[in-house]
Amino acid sequence: MLAALLSGLVLPAVADQGASGAAAQVVSRERSISEWLLRMHEASRRRAYIGTLVVSSGGSMASARVWHVCDGEQQMERVESLTGTPRSTFRRNDEVVTFSPLSRVAVAEKREALGLFPHLLKTVDAAIEQHYSASPQGSERVAGFEADIVQLTPRDSLRFGYRIWSEKRTGLVVKLQTLDDQGRVLEQVAFSELQLDAPVSMDKLSRMMGNTEGYKVESPALVKTTPAAEGWRLVQEVPGFRAMSCYRRPTASGVDAVQWAFSDGLASVSVFIEAYDPRHHGQEGLQALGATHALVRRVMAGGTSWWLTLVGEVPAQTLQAFSQGLERTR
Structure with a gap:
């Protein structure tokens, strides 16, 4: 879920900002679920930001500080845990290095590419539309930013639903909930503080990611x-x-x-x-x-x-x- 929120969402634009809420919903519903989702995925490649994420799941709560930057096709992140065991994770596209200061171990591995719903582009569009629908749900303020809300509702009982808040100007996802079949929140990830278009240095993050001096480096063989x-x-x-x-x-x-x-x-x-x-x-x-x-x-x-x-x-x-x-x- 953390990886899902570290991405962007662009909601369908309404040409006339003075249009009524009902008219705006009609315009939004003209877009297919695939178009909505592709916009979500693409927005993750455009934003640089620094923020604090809070994850609530199963009665527990955790938080992390996040730095994210994009440079063309390359994306980098740094995630520092603020609760629980100290841990620093650096990610460059599918390359991931996780530093554990207490054990002095750094684990280097490959994982899925960054972005909201990373398997989206490998999936047949029609298949997604068969199993989910999308609908606008108004707007709210999150972390000081006005955000549009979209709900993705499953068409069967084999998957959960999602409610997503995206910052109006940039389309960055600022809050995401996973919902059960009764609409109850199972998990929530949200920014409590966010700086958009922050001056994040990719070179600096790269140097920090490569600095494994004093750590035992482990690379699980896949x-x-x-x-x-x-x-x-x-x-x-x-x-x-x-x-x-x-x-x-x-x-x-x-x-x-x-x-x-x-x-x-x-x-x-x-x-x-x-x-x-x-x-x-x-x-x-x-x-x-x-x-x-x-x-x-x-x-x-x-x-x-x-x-x-x-x-x-x-x-x-x-x-x-x-x-x-x-x-x-x-």
Whole structure:
């Protein structure tokens, strides 16, 4: 969710600012959900800002200081945790380095590209419109800025909804809520303080990101693979979700796990598959923290015991559907 807010949203413009609210809504509704979402994604490439983010989820709260700058196709961020364990994260496009001052460890890895809903551009437009609708919800002030509100409503029970506040002038997202099927807020991320068009130096952030002196640098080895090569397939697809990537990655037990990632363009699900080891794997079950659900279970397939971990900002039944659709092919 934090990565989702570190981006921008441009709402459809109303040519006549004196138009009535009803007329403005008519103009807004002329845009498709795909057009709204593409505007959200593109706006993340245009803004430089400094701000303080507050995340509320599952009764807990955390905050972080954020620096963000763009230079053509290159984006950089610095995120400093203000609560909990001290941690500094630097990100340049898909390159990420996380510094842990207490342990003196820096973890360098690759992650999804920056932006709101990073899988959006890999998803067929019509598929998104089949599963979500968009509607304007008026405006409010957030962090001292007037913001337009848009709500993305799912058309089925396999995904959550979103309510997004975007600063009127720039389109930067200043607040985002994830909603359950009753419209209740599961998770919220919002700026409590924000400086737009801030003088953020990309060169300075690059130097800080590369300064690992005094830190043990760890680089988890990710190996690109395919489900077929690993001996797995999804016999029953989950409506709207498409496979995005598949990697082998190391685990704490020392045995590689397969990570198979899916997205419907907005929501994402990761499926982790590894050989079952009673020394490292505990109790099966479902856990939830705000909008994030995690399902862990042991399964028998191909004469071998496997440990499945499914994680995503989706309802529990979506994870169940993925779990039940997996099949061993060898």
